[in-house]
Amino acid sequence: MVDLKMCPKFESAFELLGKRWTGLIIHALLSGCRRFCDISEMIPHMSDRMLAERLKELEAAGILKRIVYPETPVRIEYELTEKGHELKPVMDAIQKWAEQWISPEEKQDAST
Amino acid sequence: MVDLKMCPKFESAFELLGKRWTGLIIHALLSGCRRFCDISEMIPHMSDRMLAERLKELEAAGILKRIVYPETPVRIEYELTEKGHELKPVMDAIQKWAEQWISPEEKQDAST
DNA sequence: GCCATTACTTACATTAAGTAAGTCTGTTTA
């Protein structure tokens, strides 16, 4: 064997990214979504319950911040912090890989 | 909102990577692990049960192949296919991000 | 024959995620 130990920072990063929906939510925010309903619409298979939970986790992890605009009616927006925005190269690499290697049959839901 | 639909290939890629352990297993294989026990050793928090399950999934997804050497005793090795190996840029991007943005306190297990 | 090793499998407990309905604040409609 080559390495005996996994880099703990890498492991920690995957505790975040290796959770269902997390990556897709970050991707949605990177591509311009800001509001709860927008993100929800962009990821149709995900429930509101999961979105709310993940948004809290991502906020706690410093990936995004929740901004309340005390308008009428109140508007809440989510935006990536610098830490979150810096995940763009990761998302781009995944996008590139997916385009090259995921065949049409692997698409999980052909209903739309 | 900007985009209305998530790219289905991207979504499909995250069905794989967005599962616990998957990323760490691929990382282990990229860094030279080949045998069940080696991977298991490199990811101490993961159980054998999960490793066996993930290896099957990754084999089914064409990310790796299982090779049996009918020696005495039999030796089984796992190696990445081209599809699997091409995830290196993704892993590198994550590693780079993790090194820059994960603070020491976020390391999940400081026992070792 | 008995114990060890490797690569799993099985059974059962716990945690995470899915589904659907409900809450809260404020607004618009009747």
Add this chain to the structure above:
DNA sequence: TAAACAGACTTACTTAATGTAAGTAATGGC
């Protein structure tokens, strides 16, 4: 004034995924 509506969540409950621990099968050494 009350009923209905919108947005952003919560809560309760079910199902699926993961964790834990013990067991299996093939081979070799003691």
